[in-house]
Amino acid sequence: MPMLDTATLPAFQTKLFIGGQFVDAASGKTFDVLNPHDNSVLAQVAEGDREDIDRAVAAARKALPVWRAMSATQRGELIYKLADAIERDRDTLALTETLDTGHPIRDTHNLDIFRTVQTFRYFAGIADKHEGRVIPVDTGFLNYVMRVPVGVVGLVVPWNFPLMFTSWKMGPALAAGNTLVLKPAELTPLSTMRVAELAAEVGFPEGVINVVPGFGATAGQALAEHMDVDKIGFTGSTATGRKVVEASAGNLKRVQLELGGKGANIVWDDANIDAAVNGSAFAIFHNQGQACIAGSRIILHETIRDEFLDKFLNLTRSIKLGDPRDPATEMGPLTSRMHQEKVLSYVKIAHQEGSEILAGGKAPEGETFAKGCYVEPTVVTAQPQDRVCHEEVFGPFAAVSTFSREEEVLEMANATPYGLGGGLWTNDLNRAHRMARGMDTGMVWINCYKRFHPGSPFGGVKDSGYGREMGFFAMDEFTEPKSVWLNVDAQLPPFYRR
Numbered sequence: 019m020p021m022l023d024t025a026t027l028p029a030f031q032t033k034l035f036i037g038g039q040f041v042d043a044a045s046g047k048t049f050d051v052l053n054p055h056d057n058s059v060l061a062q063v064a065e066g067d068r069e070d071i072d073r074a075v076a077a078a079r080k081a082l083p084v085w086r087a088m089s090a091t092q093r094g095e096l097i098y099k100l101a102d103a104i105e106r107d108r109d110t111l112a113l114t115e116t117l118d119t120g121h122p123i124r125d126t127h128n129l130d131i132f133r134t135v136q137t138f139r140y141f142a143g144i145a146d147k148h149e150g151r152v153i154p155v156d157t158g159f160l161n162y163v164m165r166v167p168v169g170v171v172g173l174v175v176p177w178n179f180p181l182m183f184t185s186w187k188m189g190p191a192l193a194a195g196n197t198l199v200l201k202p203a204e205l206t207p208l209s210t211m212r213v214a215e216l217a218a219e220v221g222f223p224e225g226v227i228n229v230v231p232g233f234g235a236t237a238g239q240a241l242a243e244h245m246d247v248d249k250i251g252f253t254g255s256t257a258t259g260r261k262v263v264e265a266s267a268g269n270l271k272r273v274q275l276e277l278g279g280k281g282a283n284i285v286w287d288d289a290n291i292d293a294a295v296n297g298s299a300f301a302i303f304h305n306q307g308q309a310c311i312a313g314s315r316i317i318l319h320e321t322i323r324d325e326f327l328d329k330f331l332n333l334t335r336s337i338k339l340g341d342p343r344d345p346a347t348e349m350g351p352l353t354s355r356m357h358q359e360k361v362l363s364y365v366k367i368a369h370q371e372g373s374e375i376l377a378g379g380k381a382p383e384g385e386t387f388a389k390g391c392y393v394e395p396t397v398v399t400a401q402p403q404d405r406v407c408h409e410e411v412f413g414p415f416a417a418v419s420t421f422s423r424e425e426e427v428l429e430m431a432n433a434t435p436y437g438l439g440g441g442l443w444t445n446d447l448n449r450a451h452r453m454a455r456g457m458d459t460g461m462v463w464i465n466c467y468k469r470f471h472p473g474s475p476f477g478g479v480k481d482s483g484y485g486r487e488m489g490f491f492a493m494d495e496f497t498e499p500k501s502v503w504l505n506v507d508a509q510l511p512p513f514y515r516r
């Protein structure tokens with residue numbers, strides 16, 4: 019497959035999508051969206067702010083009765099159509115995502131698009147399968163619990179998997195009967211804008227889906243504070259998550275938070291080392307390490323440290339960095355200059371804390387990389403108390419430490435403020451299950467890493483947030499239980515006769 023030609027792309031949609039129309043921002047302002055491969059301007063996108071959020075929320079509120087009046091099956095059918103349209107346009111959408119985020123085209127094509135379509139299809143199918151309950155209450159009464167949509171939901175997504183997270187948030191919100199306002203990350207709005215176009219094309223009623231690109235401190239904050247928004251589904255950093263919680267207090271809106279992580283990836287002496295090496299590289303280097311569930315702390319049993327590192331460093335050094343449009347590229351640039359600088363600053367921190375830089379540790383040299391936000395895949399040694407073992411770097415940066423005993427490694431695994439995901443490589447089943455129970459995380463992977471599926475709950479504990487995405491768990495998050503009582507033939511107690 020040759021390098022993909024950007025000229026094949028249709029023009030990017032750059033306007034806000036409000037009430038079924040593509041419109042300019044009320045202020046008329048736009049902002050530049052950059053290609054992290056060379057920092058060229060890809061598009062000038064309308065910059066939504068408070069007034070635009072007000073318009074979008076009003077449109078979503080107006081559409082709510084229309085959307086709720088449709089049967090769950092009809093809602094599901096529209097979501098299926100959206101999934102089909104995304105699949106049809108997979109080539110252009112994958113290229114859009116690659117240009118906007120820097121993800122290698124082989125990943126956007128094979129993973130991001132596939133997972134986005136799979137997620138929308140999953141929630142299309144679940145729409146009419148999220149049942150209520152009948153509760154066995156006192157004789158003579160019927161009590162049933164229906165699940166009703168929360169209402170108008172605000173969805174805020176980060177820049178690391180913009181298309182995929184659009185499906186994770188929109189899928190269950192729509193299937194459950196909510197209308198929505200989604201704010202993409204300011205760095206990467208383009209694929210979500212295309213989804214808005216496809217939603218209009220497949221016939222979503224106007225106002226059900228609204229997309230307002232803009233900055234976090236303005237548009238995002240306005241959405242989180244909005245008195246007519248019933249829930250915020252947020253994915254992003256822990257610091258911003260705290261602001262969202264504070265902003266939600268005005269009308270006590272529901273909040274669901276998917277925040278940062280610092281995954282422990284533990285390799286035992288009895289593990290299949292080759293599988294662990296390969297899986298650990300995927301865990302930390304896929305998507306340039308810009309993943310909340312990245313296995314950023316590799317913790318090795320002391321007896322296999324040398325063998326593992328020998329193979330892992332060989333693999334690390336052989337990863338092919340390059341223009342993300344090239345199908346041979348395995349690692350592209352980070353998504354922004356600011357983020358590249360943040361990741362490189364952690365190399366300095368590691369150095370100051372006495373770490374040895376085993377691989378990478380700098381921006382790659384050469385013409386291909388001269389203007390972009392690249393960082394070499396980096397591996398450093400670390401002690402459990404080091405900052406690089408506690409703080410989320412969110413880049414291709416693995417901190418390697420060692421352990422000898424199970425209690426010790428469990429303590430190490432749990433010694434961060436985060437609790438999103440973690441994994442272990444071992445052939446001892448009992449130990450694997452003991453560890454899985456003991457790890458303070460929302461997700462544990464055994465002899466694999468970073469697996470997820472639209473049916474399996476995704477989310478964390480501690481500073482990684484609360485609530486769960488995916489599956490019936492997400493459907494519960496996007497609905498409220500409503501309890502209905504009916505007196506079928508109950509004898510009422512005496513005071514009713516007074």
Ligand code: NAD
Binds near residue numbers: 233
């Ligand atoms: P961020 O918190 O800076 O931004 C996330 C989104 O929030 C963006 O759309 C941004 O514009 C918006 N935002 C910023 N300030 C806001 C405010 N005051 N009110 C409302 N919205 C606001 O995060 P980021 O740097 O874009 O993303 C990286 C972070 O996201 C990492 O910490 C990563 O671990 C986390 N993340 C978590 C998950 C998960 O599922 N747990 C998944 C992906 C990323």
